Amino acid sequence: MLTEETDTAAVEERLRSGRLACPGCAGVLAGWGRARARTVRGPDGGVRVVPRRSRCTGCRATHVLLPVLLLVRRAATGAVIGAALAAETAGVGHRRIAERLDRPPGTVRDWLRRFGARVEAVRVVFTRWCRALAPDPESPGPAGSGWADAVAAVSAAAKAFMARFSVEVPVCQVVSAVSAGRLLSPGWPARTGQG
Incomplete structure (x- = not known):
């Protein structure tokens, strides 16, 4: 599990450009689909989130990129x-x-x-x-x-x-x-x- 910024476009750009590192081996993370969609309670009501998944090109481990x-x-x-x-x-x-x-x-x-x-x-x-x-x-x-x-x-x-x-x-x-x-x-x- 990695925490990432709330700007999904910026996270996608960082994944595409190889600027996210695997916490396990420091390899490059690449996009790997999405985690389950869910709605969480925010201060002003429900917030729908669909966290991004990634996979390390080195060790092949998968990680969910959880918004902060x-x-x-x-x-x-x-x-x-x-x-x-x-x-x-x-x-x-x-x-x-x-x-x-x-x-x-x-x-x-x-x-x-x-x-x-x-x-x-x-x-x-x-x-x-x-x-x-x-x-x-x-x-x-x-x-x-x-x-x-x-x-x-x-x-x-x-x-x-x-x-x-x-x-x-x-x-x-x-x-x-x-x-x-x-x-x-x-x-x-x-x-x-x-x-």
Whole structure:
């Protein structure tokens, strides 16, 4: 799974010109059809997506090119999930969040539990990205809880990204790109033994 920009024409051009590399062997990715069409819940209603598939010309592995709007195996966009995480940071309970976002309470509870189980790892990953992207990073200080610290680190990394590349993008797209769409997936971030 690779995360890609939201401009499908740009992704197609990068595939045609051989400018996408395989994450496994660094070979050139080529187009290989499409993944299953689906509709995911966005902030303003349903969003229909048909992710592009690619195949490495070297190792022959296939990869889905997931738009940075999405997280892996989630029926809501990163913006909707991010709104739930931010509301939890503000002390709102999962039932009220679910009501606000028009999502099932069990789904929202699952998002919150998965994120809550890895807040320290998320804080570490996004703090590292903040430091890598900014020449003089403004590291987030303690925000009052592990959860709030992780959300602050995510926000700081997104700001550093936007400043570094002089672009304005939603924070959820930076989160998807950094996590390769796996923010709430088992095994992310991988434990590397680095402190």
